Amino acid sequence: MNLSEMLGYADIGQLSRIADVYRCECNSHSKNELIQSILRAISNKEGFKNQISSMTWEEKRFLNSLLFDSQNAFSLEELIARVQQSRFDTGPQESKAVQAPEKRDTAAAKKTKKSKQGTISQEPPSPRDLIVKFKQTGWLFNGFTGPGRYLFHVPGDLKERFGDELGRQLRSSLHYLEEPEGFRDEQGLMSDDLLTLLQFAGKHEIALNTEGVMYKRVLQQLLESLHIREEIPARGEWRFGYGRRIKDYPNRLSLLYDYAYYNQLLIEDGGRLLLTPKGEQWVVNRRLEEPTLLYKFWLRLYKGAIPNLLSLANWIDRLGDRWVTVHSLGEVLEPFIKPYYYDTPQSILEQRIFRMMMHLGLLRIGEKQGAGQVLRMTKIGHAVVAGVYIAGNDKIELE
Numbered sequence: 001m002n003l004s005e006m007l008g009y010a011d012i013g014q015l016s017r018i019a020d021v022y023r024c025e026c027n028s029h030s031k032n033e034l035i036q037s038i039l040r041a042i043s044n045k046e047g048f049k050n051q052i053s054s055m056t057w058e059e060k061r062f063l064n065s066l067l068f069d070s071q072n073a074f075s076l077e078e079l080i081a082r083v084q085q086s087r088f089d090t091g092p093q094e095s096k097a098v099q100a101p102e103k104r105d106t107a108a109a110k111k112t113k114k115s116k117q118g119t120i121s122q123e124p125p126s127p128r129d130l131i132v133k134f135k136q137t138g139w140l141f142n143g144f145t146g147p148g149r150y151l152f153h154v155p156g157d158l159k160e161r162f163g164d165e166l167g168r169q170l171r172s173s174l175h176y177l178e179e180p181e182g183f184r185d186e187q188g189l190m191s192d193d194l195l196t197l198l199q200f201a202g203k204h205e206i207a208l209n210t211e212g213v214m215y216k217r218v219l220q221q222l223l224e225s226l227h228i229r230e231e232i233p234a235r236g237e238w239r240f241g242y243g244r245r246i247k248d249y250p251n252r253l254s255l256l257y258d259y260a261y262y263n264q265l266l267i268e269d270g271g272r273l274l275l276t277p278k279g280e281q282w283v284v285n286r287r288l289e290e291p292t293l294l295y296k297f298w299l300r301l302y303k304g305a306i307p308n309l310l311s312l313a314n315w316i317d318r319l320g321d322r323w324v325t326v327h328s329l330g331e332v333l334e335p336f337i338k339p340y341y342y343d344t345p346q347s348i349l350e351q352r353i354f355r356m357m358m359h360l361g362l363l364r365i366g367e368k369q370g371a372g373q374v375l376r377m378t379k380i381g382h383a384v385v386a387g388v389y390i391a392g393n394d395k396i397e398l399e
Contacts (some may be wrong), residue, residue: 003155061086073151083127183366241305244398326373
């Protein structure tokens, strides 16, 4: 439903609270006047632009988490979880600073404690308070009848306007340019190398060590047979959160291996890596997997570490419709990315997202003299990203 319809279902109390926020001058006892005044206030382009600009990053991240979600209704628990995911700095960080030393005059201690408390920054509003705020500004409405009355809805037209305005603000900071002198385009190579991995497993007797990992010599041989050459991860390098074998194999091969393992094309059995009957049939038929299925698997596998990965991929699709510098795109998207252990927002965006989307054939990455790295979505990439949706709790955890 759109905003006008949801306002029509709202009670006069909620309408009055929304009207107060937008400082509407109207008869507060007339539901029709309240609705018309609210619609005029929110329809004001300059006012809406200022409203988005004045939002905190936490509020923008929260709304952004709903922007590309085709789910129509959310429970309070779901919204609270999204607020918590949107909050990168939680809880007071200065608790130790306000602890008085044990040996101190009581009066002096009280005075010092009082002065220090005045320097402590206020805690951010609770997730429930933020949800109430969005209810009071007309961004969230409760259901009106039946079992869904306790679910929350976002007006469809308001969500679309938020996406358009946020996109306009992000795009204004980007550096677009002409096609670079050279670029990498890996369309179709992921599917080819998935088949190559299965063929390799069928032709060789692959022994696994006690941890279920291929020995270095065989792994190197496999890597040399693939379209894209990768280096074997250094020993002791931290690697977790992006799949079952990310700690053992390079990023791209790890994704291919996990895909084959998850789809029961490969099996680790008795210290060996074997093709399953299903995998053997793939090899016989020389089947090439659809890019959409590889992309969807990547989303579900990586979203444990990057909860808003679907949203980020959609923004890259929207903003990367022309050649754009990686640096400028990173600057506008990194505030939406929460660090993951030792992975910074920059490394997550460039290594875990941009590079993997290139491997999946969704975008091209090149070099432009004087501008550094640049990227652009491919036609098939746009079609794949636009056509795939995964629910918030739809993720893969491989053991």
